[in-house]
Amino acid sequence: MLAPSYLPESKQLLATELVDGLESNALSWLSGYFAGVAQGRQFSARPAAVPVAPPIVAAVAGTSTAQQLTILYGSQTGNAKRVAESLAEQAGGHGLNTRLVRADSYTTRELKDEQLLYIVMSTQGDGDPPDDSLSFVEFLSSRRAPKLPQLKYAVLGLGDSSYPIFCGIAQRIDARLQELGATRLHEVGTADLDIETVALPWQETAIEEARKVLKQSEDAPIASVTPLHPKAGKTTRDQPFRAELLLNQAITGRDSSKDIRHLEISLEGSGLRYQPGDALGVWPTQSAALVDQVLAIQNLSPDESVTISNTTRSVKEWLGQHRELTQLTKPFLVAHAELAQSDELKTLLQPEAIDDFRALLETRQLVDILKAYPACWSASALVKTLRPLTPRMYSIASSQTVVDEEVHLTLANIAYEYEGEARWGAASRFLSELDEGDQLSIFVEENPRFRLPADSSRDIIMIGPGTGVAPFRAFVQERSTAQASGRNWLFFGNPHFSSDFLYQTEWQQALKDGSLNRLDLAFSRDQSDKIYVQDKLLENAGDLFDWIQGGAHIYVCGDATRMAKDVHQALLQIAQQEGGFDAAQAKEWLDELAAQGRYARDVY
Template sequence: MSASPASLLPPTQPLSSEQAALLDRLTGGLDSAGLWWLSGYAAGLARAGVAPAARTAVPAAPEAQPATTLTIVYGSQTGNAKRLAESLAGQAEAAGLAVRLLRADAYPTRELKNERYLYVVISTQGDGDPPDDARGFVEFISGKRAPALPELKFAVLGLGDSSYPQFCEIGRKLDTRLAELGATRLLDRGDADLDLETVAEPWVTRALTVARETIKSTPRASVTPLRPLAAAPSAPTREAPFAAELLANQRITGRGSDRDIRHLEISLEGSGLHYEPGDALGIWPVNPPALVEAVLHALGFDGEQPVTLGNDSLSLREALLRRRELTRLSRPFLLQHAKRARSDVLDGVLAPEGAALLASLIAEQQLIDLLRTYPASWTADEFVAALRPLTPRLYSIASSQAVVGEEAHLTVAHVEYAVGEELRWGTASNFLARAAEGEHLPVFVEANERFRLPADTSRDVIMIGPGTGVAPFRGFVQHRAETGASGRNWLVFGNPHARTDFLYQIEWQDALKRGQLHRLDLAFSRDGIRAVGHADATPAKTYVQHCLRENGRELFAWLESGAHLYVCGDATRMARDVHATLVDVIAEHGGRDAEAATDYLNDLQSQGRYARDVY
């Protein structure tokens, strides 16, 4: 269990116990961006010699910034936008610029009219949605309350996944809207795919150069340490993962289930890796060997022939196994393949009016299907250059380190389905399903500050997690029990069948008996619990949103008493349906119209009491 901020103070710290407690409360919910700002604020007070009597409370956010300050705002769902924004902020500070870095939901929108230099780094989720931490920011800038911005200079970096039709849509909208409000672009918008080094990293470099040329740098005070500082050992990172031993790989769906869901236990011993409930474990996967051989055969390539990727020379087989994405199609690759295939069908799919066909093609076909259906001539080097880089996959950690120590547990659905007589797989899930106990997996921890348990352990928590979305809530319940949290825990879980798909059933039942879980509501969608209409109607599928609606009065009562609400799982359908149901429940039991109910839910989100980890 991590130490509290106050416990990290030196023994000679000049704070009373009451002040230390206040410090705990102040810093408990802050992410790295907030802590950065708070440290600068406190240092400024110290330099100015402001007496305690002159200030009664720390303001929620700094007031209007000097004209030479560069503000960097990020909205991030998986951490990529956050990492890039932090990198840009760090480099800008090192160059002598005054910088403030803010997560989008911490940005005081009233200050937008006073900004002079603004960089926005923001991702697009699913079908053109903003990340959860940027919804309010995007709505404000897009809405009628946004001010005219004739003195603002800005730039936008959008991140997305080109396998989705609304690629980088939020970045495009913000870039267009800021210009409509009268702001001036410092540099053109970047639209970055999962291949960050192609667009995102060069954009950050250009953005830094432009900022240094445009914004007046601020002299920085230097501090001479009293004694040399020892270099901290470097923890494993995304770029330098830890080789973690796989301790257990167990199927937890029953015989007869059409789903292969695995419980994995991974050793972090000796890694120095630490995580909090709600964080994710990143896995660098290897493509299925059978798929690599099928791709080589379809193109008539020799797997041992050398290819070049950046500064590396390696065999084509190795490049396809470990360095290139083979299971997800993207529009840029389709464009290049269509030119070589000379197919009227592909040309039609890629035409502006073929957006629906393109979305269907990307959703339903993998690379191997495209290569076989629309043959084309490639050289090996051109082919690997056109494919997107293989990226790590993030899995919500299904354990509490306070309970399992130097381990991390995962709940993984193995994606495997038939196309004709052949199988297709998901990259990382197949990699993990194939992994044998004792093998080593390249891993790193991805922090998720947006998905944290309440610092006040007396608060109730409501956890909505169908399917593998239940994973972080296993860690939540473990952690709350281990740390003696007095608040109640309510879990809403769903899956197709109770007999075969009730994940962690024995653990949940044991937690109920021990009083560690106070309420458990279940929705098994294919068990035919509910009929609709007349007697011969098809049984309706029961999902978690039905549980929420049926228990709406109690759900609203928990929220009114201060409960924190969490949703984890599928973003495209489940999360949207749950969100809509929550609005309906608040409207019905809170006596509000739909708009007021939506505002209520948005307010919970801004307070950190409504958090989603959706994918």
């Protein structure tokens, strides 16, 4: 679109350069900013905050830094980002001078001057910070962090109570800010996967506290705010699209220990768009057999009505479509231990038993606990204590430029036995049992931190063992269609070549036609010594370092607990071996790659 003719030609060029390449949220922010300028308002707009600002950040004329609310967020999958944007939207709507900034865009030297800081932080893995917050957390934890007697703050953590350490990073940040002399305005919020249950009341109180600190009167004018939330009819997490399954195909051999599926789903009529690196959210339903087993153990009538928050359903419907049954959570276990009066279970919940507690979470499900530690739950109490069922996120395995109104997934069907009884993952079982023509509820989750380079001449290095290869199928499809000149190098691993080489024929064709330049494989069980992708990285250390120093982007997708950490250590070792760095320099080198967006991880 051309700039209006009433702009001088030089300004037209500046305006074009300004908006080129900006994402929609940044463009919306600029719209609000310039509207404010036209009305004579002043905005506090620090450059670091602009790329991640919400659609409108309200400011009060004549305010100083001391009269500003800074909202800092760290997000792995986008949930913390959405909550932080909502918080900024509310603050702006109340006329508070507010800025929103992602943790890796925050200039840490500003911390000593902050007066009011709200932190929204998701938990990665077992109590760790998300990738975009590693540097901020490291600085805050170090001796370089300043004393903060002038700072008032609040922390909201997002986590998953099926992990032993729930919202661990939020608790650590809160404790550290206390050590540095800051004043806590509001208790730490710890939101489970049903985020709004905790996040919404936390936000309301936090806004009231901010109004007091910034001394805003109750009759201060409320700014006009552009809604962050989608209009009715738009597909979202809470308004998913009912899509048709087109294909459900096993892509592992009969003798494989894994059951991995390739799914193709129709997007016809949805209007959904996605980019390589994004995720697809899927709302599962529980197995009817599992629901019946829970009801039988507790001797509950499936038709008994239960009302929660003015919503009435049968207990069978609550358990089948709205409650988590395959993942244990600490809040449920605490309540069950008390109801069952089980000293054994109470002992497992103590901090000193963290390893045994972790093993319990990894090996047992709800029915195991109900049978091992009998207790008499009422239908209402059981439904209220169990965590709400939440969608599962899957890395998208297709490029929309290639598959058009479809989306593809690579699914590992989780199934095992515990004491001779079948156990499974709720979503993987739900998806693997769908037939072609069946419907499922889906939505797209953007992942802007896991994107192909804007410069298509850049090389990319993709590290994705197992189902972690999914987004890289999308990457190669996209780069091939766009005729990108940059080279593509894939590292893939799985147990066996003969039965576990996912998308084998596609990769072989990609090598043949040049859309994949290098492929290194690590089949861990095909020889006496186990070989993993990190071993292949070290084996190719010289070429790998040359690619990276030449501007290549590195992407890692898959298991966060072991693989991603081992790959990270391998990259540090390569930096020392090939670059001549010491340990500190190697870490700084890799941190800088991450800060530049050239080292990105999609791990879970």
